[in-house]
Amino acid sequence: MTGPLFDIAVTVARIAVFFAFCFGLVVVMTWVERKGAAYIQDRRGPNRADIFGIRAWGLFHPLADALKFLFKEDFIPDNAHRLFYQMAPMFSLAPAILGIAIIPFGPDVTVMGRTIALQIADLNVGILYLFAVSGMTVYGVVLAGWASGSKYPLLGGLRSSAQMLSYEVSMGLSLIGIFMVFESVRMSQIVAGQGGLLFGVLPKWGVFVQPLGFILFLVAQYAEANRTPFDLPEGESELVAGYHTEYASFKFSMFMMAEYLHMVVGAAVVATLFFGGWQFPYLGDAGFLFPGGFAVAVPPALVLLLRIGSFVAKVLFFAWLYVWVRWTIPRFRYDQVMRLGWKVMLPLSLLNIFATGLILLLLNR
Amino acid sequence: METVLFILFGAIAVCGAVMVVTRKHPMASALYLILTLFAVAALFVLRQAHFLAAIQVIIYAGAVVVLFVFVIMLINVPEDRLPVERATTIRVLGVLAAGFFILESAVLARRYVMPKGPAAEVGTVEAVGRALFTDYLLAFEITSVLLLAAVIGAIALAKRKI
Amino acid sequence: MTIGVIKVARPREMSFPESLYLLEIVKGLGVTMGHLLSNIVRQEGIKTIEYPEVRRPMPPRFRGKHRLMKRENGAPRCVACYCCSTACPAKCITIVAGESPDPAVEKYPVRFDIDMLRCVFCGMCVEACPCDAIRMDTGWFTPPDDTREKLIFTIDTLLEK
Ligand code: SF4
Ligand code: SF4
Numbered sequence: 234m235t236g237p238l239f240d241i242a243v244t245v246a247r248i249a250v251f252f253a254f255c256f257g258l259v260v261v262m263t264w265v266e267r268k269g270a271a272y273i274q275d276r277r278g279p280n281r282a283d284i285f286g287i288r289a290w291g292l293f294h295p296l297a298d299a300l301k302f303l304f305k306e307d308f309i310p311d312n313a314h315r316l317f318y319q320m321a322p323m324f325s326l327a328p329a330i331l332g333i334a335i336i337p338f339g340p341d342v343t344v345m346g347r348t349i350a351l352q353i354a355d356l357n358v359g360i361l362y363l364f365a366v367s368g369m370t371v372y373g374v375v376l377a378g379w380a381s382g383s384k385y386p387l388l389g390g391l392r393s394s395a396q397m398l399s400y401e402v403s404m405g406l407s408l409i410g411i412f413m414v415f416e417s418v419r420m421s422q423i424v425a426g427q428g429g430l431l432f433g434v435l436p437k438w439g440v441f442v443q444p445l446g447f448i449l450f451l452v453a454q455y456a457e458a459n460r461t462p463f464d465l466p467e468g469e470s471e472l473v474a475g476y477h478t479e480y481a482s483f484k485f486s487m488f489m490m491a492e493y494l495h496m497v498v499g500a501a502v503v504a505t506l507f508f509g510g511w512q513f514p515y516l517g518d519a520g521f522l523f524p525g526g527f528a529v530a531v532p533p534a535l536v537l538l539l540r541i542g543s544f545v546a547k548v549l550f551f552a553w554l555y556v557w558v559r560w561t562i563p564r565f566r567y568d569q570v571m572r573l574g575w576k577v578m579l580p581l582s583l584l585n586i587f588a589t590g591l592i593l594l595l596l597n598r
Numbered sequence: 599m600e601t602v603l604f605i606l607f608g609a610i611a612v613c614g615a616v617m618v619v620t621r622k623h624p625m626a627s628a629l630y631l632i633l634t635l636f637a638v639a640a641l642f643v644l645r646q647a648h649f650l651a652a653i654q655v656i657i658y659a660g661a662v663v664v665l666f667v668f669v670i671m672l673i674n675v676p677e678d679r680l681p682v683e684r685a686t687t688i689r690v691l692g693v694l695a696a697g698f699f700i701l702e703s704a705v706l707a708r709r710y711v712m713p714k715g716p717a718a719e720v721g722t723v724e725a726v727g728r729a730l731f732t733d734y735l736l737a738f739e740i741t742s743v744l745l746l747a748a749v750i751g752a753i754a755l756a757k758r759k760i
Numbered sequence: 761m762t763i764g765v766i767k768v769a770r771p772r773e774m775s776f777p778e779s780l781y782l783l784e785i786v787k788g789l790g791v792t793m794g795h796l797l798s799n800i801v802r803q804e805g806i807k808t809i810e811y812p813e814v815r816r817p818m819p820p821r822f823r824g825k826h827r828l829m830k831r832e833n834g835a836p837r838c839v840a841c842y843c844c845s846t847a848c849p850a851k852c853i854t855i856v857a858g859e860s861p862d863p864a865v866e867k868y869p870v871r872f873d874i875d876m877l878r879c880v881f882c883g884m885c886v887e888a889c890p891c892d893a894i895r896m897d898t899g900w901f902t903p904p905d906d907t908r909e910k911l912i913f914t915i916d917t918l919l920e921k
Contacts, residue, residue: 272799273792277808317625357722361652368660372632375664379625379671387671394668398661405656418723448782561792562785 239347247353255333258552259493260295266493266556267294273560298486305482312382313479321380322480322487325373329494331366335359336501337420339511339541351511351541352421359418363502364405367457371397373491374459374466374476381479389475393466396570397457403578404453410446410589411439411506424510428517436514439507445585447507449578454503456574458495461559465567500551504544511544604644611637624670628663635659649726818899823883825898826874828918835860836919838893840867847888852878872915876902 264279268291271278279291309318339351356362371394378390412418415426429437440447456463467475477488504510515521516539521529531539565573614634621627635658642651730738777783799806809816818824829837840857856871879902885894905911 269796272796272806275795275799275805275807277806277810314625317629320629356648358648358652359723361649361656361723365652365655365660368656368664371660371664372629372667375667375671376625376629379667379674387674391668391671394664394671398664401660557789557792558785561788 243344243349244353247349247351251333251336251338251353252330254338255494255497256490258497258548259490260299262493262496262552262556263295263298263489264292265553266559267291269553269556270560273557302483302486307482307484310382310479314380314382317376317380318382318479319484321373321377322484322491323373324376325370325491326487326494328366328369328373329491329498332363332494332498332502335362335420336498336505337424337510338544339537342537350421355419355421357419359420359423360408360412360502360506361418364401367495368397368401370457370491370495373488377480377488378466378476381476383479385472385474386476386478389466389468389472389478392468392567393459393476396459396463396465396574399571399574400453400456400463400578403449403574403582404457406579406582406586407446407449407453408506409582409586410443413586413589413593414439414442420505420510424505424512427509428512430515436509436512438509438512443507443585443589445581446589447503449582449585450507451503452573453578454499455555455558456570458499458555459492460496460555462562462565463570464559464564465570468564470564496552496555497548500548500555501544503551504547508547509543510547511540513539513543516540600644604641607637607640607644610634611641624675625667628666628670631666632659632663635663649723820897822899823881823886823896825876825900825902826879826885826894826896826913826918827898827920828872828915829893829895830919833862835862835865836868836872836893836915837891838869838872838889839865839891840869840872841890843888843890844885844894847884849882849884850875850878850880852876853885869915872918874913874918876911876913877908 268278270276279294280288282288282291282293282297284293309315334353335356337350337352337355341348341350343349374393374397375390378386378388378393381387411423415423417423417426423439427436427438431437431441435441455461459466465475466472467477469475472478477485480488515523516531516536518533518536519530521531523529611634614630614637617630618627618634621630635654639651639654639659642648642654831837840855842855842857845851845853845855852875854871854873854875855869857867858870860866860868862868881896883896886896902911
């Protein structure tokens with residue numbers, strides 16, 4: 234294949250594969266959420282949908298849901314602002330999809346004498362791009378709340394805009410420690426920086442060098458994704474369903490997709506920044522090298538598989554953590570959310586930056 | 599290719615800006631403002647100023663306009679009760695002055711020759727950071743003091759008894 | 761002390777590690793994971809009843825759907841005395857009496873409708889009946905249906921069970 238054609242083919246293939254992976258995970262996550270919730274609460278969960286009598290633990294329910302959403306009546310309330318009402322789900326889903334672009338799914342691979350990064354775009358603004366697109370999600374929620382022309386969605390939209398703005402601040406600040414340690418905002422370089430060892434034993438992952446930063450970032454991310462314990466914009470017990478109360482059929486499913494896609498992308502980002510991304514502990518390019526000088530050689534193909542596998546495993550774990558936390562912790566009250574955001578998270582993230590800087594300064598002297 | 603993209607995004611930015619001032623509904627204006635900000639961010643990217651583009655979207659589109667939208671939602675004027683703007687003398691004069699200003703900037707801009715080619719290594723995160731904390735440190739610090747004053751002022755205004 | 765005042769224990773102050781929440785959240789996650797794992801391993805531990813296939817055993821005095829009893833020869837045991845429709849607080853029983861072909865019996869119900877949409881399942885009809893002709897011991901709730909007419913049970917439906 235010639236040069237430019239090869240590049241285009243690679244780009245298209247990358248986008249297709251990563252996109253398919255994320256959306257596949259979204260579908261699976263809807264099932265995991267319902268089944269996991271059921272088992273945590275001593276119930277059985279979805280188990281009825283079947284294809285030719287095969288029920289497969291309710292695995293076909295997402296399929297049934299999708300069909301149901303497609304064939305439901307697409308309803309626009311009388312009071313709604315027609316145009317904005319229809320735009321809101323798109324505003325919600327688009328940023329979630331854009332987030333996939335900068336996630337490194339694996340190390341560079343060499344195909345036909347060319348190096349290919351397993352990442353759609355390795356921008357030099359790196360994670361800032363993610364902040365930029367995830368800042369856009371709030372418009373989907375706010376617009377939905379406002380355009381529905383109904384009270385509960387409006388309250389949900391108001392809550393979410395205040396909440397997202399507050400937590401975006403601490404989310405950004407909690408990552409500065411990571412940038413300082415790995416001296417880059419590029420995703421690929423942050424992952425590469427996590428390949429070493431800390432004190433010769435621990436893998437040099439983000440959690441081990443930035444434990445406080447990790448906790449702050451995780452909490453801020455849950456707030457950004459509107460997941461329990463921060464799901465006030467939806468708050469079923471007080472706001473019916475919050476901002477998407479008035480939505481039905483496919484528009485509703487777009488909101489759902491956006492929420493789950495946020496979870497998947499969020500899980501991938503946490504795995505990349507704080508858990509070494511595709512790095513497998515103690516696995517170098519040539520094979521395992523355990524502390525104490527014990528080495529095992531591993532063929533390069535297996536190394537690649539192990540690395541991509543370890544990334545996927547981490548993403549799955551963090552996606553599950555979203556579900557797990559949701560069914561464990563009850564929802565915060567609104568003033569508690571605001572207090573946590575401004576009076577706890579913000580000072581702590583500033584403290585984290587200061588402490589990181591101090592330690593780096595002392596170490597480098 | 600770059601020229602085509604420049605013209606495309608420039609046109610989007612200008613059209614968006616015109617729409618911001620001409621739309622009747624404030625929410626539509628706010629959404630067009632986001633469009634304009636995005637188009638300007640794209641222009642920054644074309645000049646290799648990636649950091650600036652990202653910050654533009656994060657701060658302006660992601661935070662400032664959200665506050666606008668927040669206020670529009672809170673006030674929530676029904677569509678039939680939006681105020682009707684009339685063409686008063688001062689407004690007509692304002693539009694004329696703006697047109698003159700644009701013309702003047704265009705004339706001035708023709709004299710200034712933009713450096714050809716991508717301004718590499720100026721717009722990256724590292725370069726901006728280094729410039730900010732070495733050459734422009736004083737300006738940076740003064741800005742932060744200014745922002746602090748603004749924050750304190752806002753609190754003093756919002757909270758009468760402290 | 762005033763009468764009727766109950767002293768409720770106030771929640772105690774949280775200790776410092778508790779007020780950080782982190783450890784407590786991890787403990788909570790442990791609890792939920794415990795439930796999840798034990799439910800996956802032992803499905804019998806799940807309380808859910810798989811409804812249409814498995815039914816909860818109803819207590820013997822549960823008042824469910826009505827049924828009319830039959831005599832040995834298959835004729836309705838009801839003698840159309842109107843006791844039940846008089847006793848019914850919801851006034852949902854409609855009876856039309858007719859002369860019975862059996863010389864030993866005076867009357868029989870030509871029509872016997874119960875409007876299940878109005879019935880409050882109080883059981884007064886059963887109490888009132890002098891011949892034990894109506895019972896509510898089927899153990900079924902009123903099933904849902906898609907028209908109002910189908911939920912007015914006629915004598916045929918009531919006699920069937
Ligand atoms: S159960 Fe009560 S309400 Fe229902 S038919 Fe009998 S007497 Fe009437
Ligand atoms: S009280 Fe008994 S016998 Fe009398 S009409 Fe009702 S069901 Fe028939």
